[in-house]
Amino acid sequence: MIGLLGVMCLVFLLIHLIPGDPVEVMLGESAQPTDKETLRHALGLDLPLYQQWWIYFKGLLHLDFGTSLFSGRAIGDLLIERIPATLYLSLVSLLVAITVALPLGLLAAVRQHTPLDYGAMGFALVGMSIPNFWMGPLLILVGALWLGWFPVSGQEGWNSVVLPALTLGTAMAAILARMIRSSVLEILGEDYMRTAQAKGLSATRAVMLHALPNSLLPILTLLGLQLGGLLGGAVITETVFAWPGLGLLMIEAIQQRDYPVVQAAVLCISVTYIVVNLLTDLLYAWLDPRIQFKTD
Amino acid sequence: MRLWLPLSIIGLWALMAILSPILPLTPDAIDLTNILSRPNLEHWLGFDELGRPVADRLISGARTSFFVALFVVLLGVSLGGILGVSSAYLSGWVDVVFVRVVDIMLAFPGLLLAIALAGALGPGIGNVILALGIVGWVGYARLARGQVLALKQADHVVAAQAIGAPPWRIILRHLLPLITAPLIVEASFGVASAIIAEAGLSFLGLGVQPPTASWGSMIRDGTRYMLVAPHLVVFPGLTLMAVVLAANMLGDWLRDRMDVKNQNSRRVF
Numbered sequence A: 001m002i003g004l005l006g007v008m009c010l011v012f013l014l015i016h017l018i019p020g021d022p023v024e025v026m027l028g029e030s031a032q033p034t035d036k037e038t039l040r041h042a043l044g045l046d047l048p049l050y051q052q053w054w055i056y057f058k059g060l061l062h063l064d065f066g067t068s069l070f071s072g073r074a075i076g077d078l079l080i081e082r083i084p085a086t087l088y089l090s091l092v093s094l095l096v097a098i099t100v101a102l103p104l105g106l107l108a109a110v111r112q113h114t115p116l117d118y119g120a121m122g123f124a125l126v127g128m129s130i131p132n133f134w135m136g137p138l139l140i141l142v143g144a145l146w147l148g149w150f151p152v153s154g155q156e157g158w159n160s161v162v163l164p165a166l167t168l169g170t171a172m173a174a175i176l177a178r179m180i181r182s183s184v185l186e187i188l189g190e191d192y193m194r195t196a197q198a199k200g201l202s203a204t205r206a207v208m209l210h211a212l213p214n215s216l217l218p219i220l221t222l223l224g225l226q227l228g229g230l231l232g233g234a235v236i237t238e239t240v241f242a243w244p245g246l247g248l249l250m251i252e253a254i255q256q257r258d259y260p261v262v263q264a265a266v267l268c269i270s271v272t273y274i275v276v277n278l279l280t281d282l283l284y285a286w287l288d289p290r291i292q293f294k295t296d
Numbered sequence B: 001m002r003l004w005l006p007l008s009i010i011g012l013w014a015l016m017a018i019l020s021p022i023l024p025l026t027p028d029a030i031d032l033t034n035i036l037s038r039p040n041l042e043h044w045l046g047f048d049e050l051g052r053p054v055a056d057r058l059i060s061g062a063r064t065s066f067f068v069a070l071f072v073v074l075l076g077v078s079l080g081g082i083l084g085v086s087s088a089y090l091s092g093w094v095d096v097v098f099v100r101v102v103d104i105m106l107a108f109p110g111l112l113l114a115i116a117l118a119g120a121l122g123p124g125i126g127n128v129i130l131a132l133g134i135v136g137w138v139g140y141a142r143l144a145r146g147q148v149l150a151l152k153q154a155d156h157v158v159a160a161q162a163i164g165a166p167p168w169r170i171i172l173r174h175l176l177p178l179i180t181a182p183l184i185v186e187a188s189f190g191v192a193s194a195i196i197a198e199a200g201l202s203f204l205g206l207g208v209q210p211p212t213a214s215w216g217s218m219i220r221d222g223t224r225y226m227l228v229a230p231h232l233v234v235f236p237g238l239t240l241m242a243v244v245l246a247a248n249m250l251g252d253w254l255r256d257r258m259d260v261k262n263q264n265s266r267r268v269f
Helices: A002-017 A022-027 A033-043 A049-061 A075-110 A115-129 A132-146 A158-188 A191-198 A203-241 A246-255 A259-287 B004-019 B054-090 B092-106 B110-121 B125-151 B155-162 B167-203 B215-223 B231-258
Strands: none
Touching: A002 A049, A002 A259, A002 B092, A002 B110, A075 A115, A075 A158, A075 A203, A075 A246, A075 A259, A115 A158, A115 B231, A132 A158, A132 A203, A132 B167, A132 B215, A132 B231, A158 A203, A191 A203, A203 A246, A203 A259, A203 B110, A246 A259, A246 B110, A259 B110, B004 B054, B004 B231, B054 B092, B054 B125, B054 B167, B054 B215, B054 B231, B092 B125, B110 B125, B110 B167, B125 B167, B155 B167, B167 B215, B167 B231, B215 B231
């Protein structure tokens, strides 16, 4: 809760303490001073900072995010319009990442110090180093312009999610594969793995039944943290593909100097991140009864 | 792992970044007869949509990248290091406040905060450094705090306290030298993520402003002409990837070499 409150205050301060006057942007530099004053008053921007904060805070408690300076629409509606697209893209990317990273990381760990391991980790290192604002355009060039299999941008038809999800998914898969490898390697050194081998369990069964379930726990936590990176990276990927999600909304709002919308979008993405991490922690404790939360 | 490859890539580009003002480059020279022309023998990397040579712009873009990365990492390590070490050493309410602030900062996805900050501060190289620095110090601070907490009860520190050494002396002589290794490892990953983050902000139009060259803005401008001139997107991207890959490899090597335990380093990207 304190985290949420802190995030809210930080976002508010960030937007309000920064130089730049939204009134001037809205009316243009040649506006009459009296017009400026009228608008400033109408928007409540002439009040002292703590009163503005209080109004903002009261609004948030009613899930009222204010209105967009640019379109005049309620920001809550804008957010609701954009959230499904981002959620959809994130989930598909997560699926891509897990599908690629799990076999890759597992194989690399089981066949440690073989060409397979080096190949997989080399791939992961390269994947980690490709920025998604380069990966995206390259995929558009090959998949949309040359081959013509997928739409260039936007959200039209079932296959428009493929290229943005690949862009986000590979970057995440690279980091995930490295984590899975080190996590599985750690488990492979445990005593019970030797026991499994000693009692004649086949290597495949030992890995699938003993190593994998036990190494999934640390991976799960990292997955939660990774989702934050995914949400941040989604801002750029959505811009590349003109994907109508929260990230694109935020960039559009920054370009239009629509501060209340920027504020709401940042808040919305950050809160999602906090909630996902909280859920991961709870899931973690549920899956591993040895972990207890101290209540002091 | 072979070290010469990442070292030579980074060394080469760093050298070009340093030398770019005295090299005979014309990154802003417009040649209208060569608009969007493809790479040829005379001009290896071709020309962009305004008829500017891509090779020259890449080299002067290296200056932007390395300049930003250097200052972001320096800012992060010094600010984060000082805050983290003092907080852990002083403990008490200072530490409580510090942990709260770090928790709140970590509650944001890093890149998102950087984009919002850069968007609010407005474009420009100074603001990019500021935005990435504000986001970046947290990782170093948390790392430094954790290290010092583990070291605080070490015999040599207790002994120094017993003979009446002042806190600043204990921090400088007995704690800092022992935590530099993990900080250096973290910093080399920090260089990689700062370079990507700067390019990302410039890609979004929130970084350095034209006509100053940045790899990120070169990619952005190039995407509009991708079908006729793919070289405008391919070359800056390849360069960016090579440098970031080299920095990541260097970080991996340092981590193995210095035997630093696997940390949850917080990557901006």
